[in-house]
Amino acid sequence: MNLTEGSFLCLDIGSSGVHAVATRVCFGRIKTSASAYTESSDLAYAIKTAVDSLEEQIGTRFDKAFVTGNFGQIESKIVSKKSIWSAEHKITQNDILEQIFDFFQGENSVLHIIPLRYDLGGFHNISNPLGHTDRALHSVFNVIAYNSQDLSYIKSVLHSAHLRSGGFFDPMFLLGSTARLASENSIFIDFGAEFTSVSLWTARGPILINKIPIGGADITKSVAQAFNLPISEAERLKVSGMSLIQTDMDRFTPADAKYDITRFDLNEITESIFSEILSQVQEILIPVIEKYNPIKIYISGGGSGIMGLDDVLEKEFNIPVENLGAFGIVNSFAEFIWNSESSRVKAYLERRKKWDKFFGFLTAPLRWRIFSRRKKFIPIMPSTLVWDMRNLDTYTMFESAGIDMIHVDIMDGFYVDNIASGIDELRFIRSRTKSHLHVHLMTENPVNWATEAIASGADTIIVSSGTNGVRRALNKIRAAGKRGGVALHPNTDLEVIAPILRNIDEVMIMSVIPGKSGQVFIEESISKIASLNNTRRKHGLKFKISVDGGINPETAKKCWVAGADFLVAGSFLKKAPDFAAAVQELLEKK
The missing domain is CATH 3.30.420.40 (ATPase, nucleotide binding domain)
Structure with missing residues (x-):
């Protein structure tokens, strides 16, 4: 690369x-x-x-x-190999390569060979035998192959x-390598069109990988046969109306305006096939769940969008479920490929750092003159909730007031009741301004939304605390070279985000209940800002602190004193007769 x-x-x-x-x-x-x-x-x-x-x-x-x-039906099996030497032998990479060479001699194509454990004469269950001296090496691998x-x-x-x-890479290998924390035991279930794939991963690697030859295509075929529909129409009907949550009104609610089919009729087929899938998933997982105690189930694939699927799985296995969505595998894939280049990237950046330092020394006088003419940064972000971002005069007003950052709220209607902006709106804003776009995702599945926000030109992406996949979303955001942060709900304690403070660029304190503009500032937010600022100083952390909600000249001063770095302002700026003067008023710290 x-x-x-x-x-x-x-x-x-x-x-x-x-x-x-x-x-x-x-x-x-x-x-x-x-x-x-x-x-x-x-x-x-x-x-x-x-x-x-x-x-x-x-x-x-x-x-x-x-x-x-x-790639068709998978062959995943755990295989052991043993090497014995007549005298003490220092184990090298070639010794391990000799053990795995035999795996490539069969008719199937081997994609991955994952070491699970190594045993020596004097040491057992070690993760890396290289450099050890012994007379024997017993290795255990999980071999993933396809026809x-x-x-x-x-x-x-x-x-x-x-x-x-x-x-070529196996989907379960990609999910297990990137989507989970390295130390956790996790289950992955991918609901595809032809197969439902199941795997269980431990800290050492995959204990099992299996494929059930039933998937979304079977539901489509059954719908087509039951109602005498073309496959294309059955697929459309399935996608629009499929649900595992039944209500009394489903018997009287049309699944589609075009056909005389109720939601009950459609979901009866969905439930029947899904029950068979779930039965086979249970048969695969129940024997190993008790032994390995997985702490999370990750689901992906086109079928992961079935309404109620998360709840059904959580109830069935009593394990929390995180939905990675239809793009779950390919997002993990991109992350895996980029992570595999980490050593080269690190070496490259070190070389550039040395070159930039040398080049910077030569150009210091010129840069000083440029810097002295640079305009002062304004840490006030107008919120798009209160402005018409399709009106080009809005951008002219922001620019004339010296605005450097614009705050974009995206609401999906699930995390909060309101629905606002969206990816299309973000793309439009990006096409109209070069300002730094500070995006707050008030959404239930931040990983999927973060992927879209990155592609649409966001510079900073803030995910909401308490949503599924916060860590994974942050990893994806920062891997893309963007600033990543967490918004803290007024009802959430600071302790919730304490474990990730070293790995984020910003904490945004919500000083109103998220969802709409014009609310009154929650005074308890000041103590949160001060506490975060003290933590930052005490531990030498680099994250910035922003505040969103109820900002006016009085509350702004309190936030500055407590240690805030940026403020998001909406209603106060919108109502002000002079926008530029109102921005300057918010900057006053005394």
């Missing part, structure tokens, strides 16, 4: 469509990323359409393309799409 100026593509090729994520790299950091989905049973067409869309979005062709997806003919089919599809793969 070219770290100075390069790009890579990750494809998740399913049975009925392609999910894709493109990433552009500039000077060792992610410059931009974008995602696309094309639904079509003609996979070559779907790939070409997704590639064309992504190349247009990121503005360049791809250096490399990596592939995951439905060579199935992989050949995928290669032929790529050839038809004029694309060459830089490598």
Whole structure:
């Protein structure tokens, strides 16, 4: 990968469509990323359409393309190998390579060989035997392989799409390698069109990976047969009305205006097939859950959007569920590829740092003259909730007042009752201004929304505390080279975010209940700001503190004194007769 100026593509090729994520790299950091989905049973067409869309979005062709997806039925097995030497022997990488060489001699194509444990004569269950001296090495691996003919089919599809793969990766391997914390035991369930994939991962690696040959396509076929519909119409009906939550009114509620089919009729089919899937998932997982005590279930795939699925799984297994969404696998894929370059990226950035230091010394006099003319930074962010961002005069007013940052609230109607802005609105704002876009995601699934926000031009992305996947969203945001932070709800204690303060760029104190503008400032917010500021000083942390809600000249002064770095203002600025003067009024600290 070219770290100075390069790009890579990750494809998740399913049975009925392609999910894709493109990433552009500039000077060792992610410059931009974008995602696309094309639904079509003609996979070559779907790939070409997704590639064309992504190349247009990121503005360049791809250096490399990596592939995951439905490669057919999986063969995952735990295998042990033993090497014995006549005398004391220092174990090297070649010794391990000799053990795994045999795995490549079969008819199947091996994608991954994951070491689970190593035993020596004097040491047992060690994670890395290299450098140890002993007479024997007993190794245990999980080998993930696929039928060579199935992989050949995928290669032929790529050839038809004029694309060459830089490598094939198993979806469960990608999820297990990136989506969970390294030390946690976790379950992954991917609800695909043809298969439902199940795996259980421990700190050492995957204990089991299995595929159930039932998926969303079976629901579509059953709907088509039951109501004598074309497959395309059955798929549309399934996607729009599928639910595992039944109500009394479902018997009288149309599933679709076009057909005389009730929601009850549709969901009866959904529940029947899903019950069979769940039964087989239980059969696979129940024997190992008691032994390994997984702490979370991660779900992904097109079927993860079924209404009520999270609740059904939590109730069935009594384990918290995190929904990664339809883009879950391909998002993990892009993260995995970028993480695999971490050592090269680190070395590259160190070289650039030395060069920049040398170059900076030579150009210091010039930079001082430029800096002395630079305008003063204004730490006030007008909130888009109260402004018409389609009116170009709004941007002119912001610019004339010296505004550097604009705060964009995105609400999905689930985390808060209101629905506001959205990704399309964010894209429009980005197209109209070069200002720093400070985006607050008031959404239930921050990972998916963060992916869209990154691709749409956000510079800072704040996720809401108490939502599913906060850590994963933050990792994705920062991996993309963006600023990432957490918004603290007024009813949430600071202790909730204490474990992640070292790994975030900003904490935003919500000084009103999130969801609408014009509310009264909650005075208890001041003590939270002061406490955060003290923690920051005591431990030498670098995160910034912002405050959103009820900001006026009086509350602004209290926030500045307590240690705030940025303020989000809405109603006060909107009502002010002179916008620029109102901004200056908020800047007064005494």
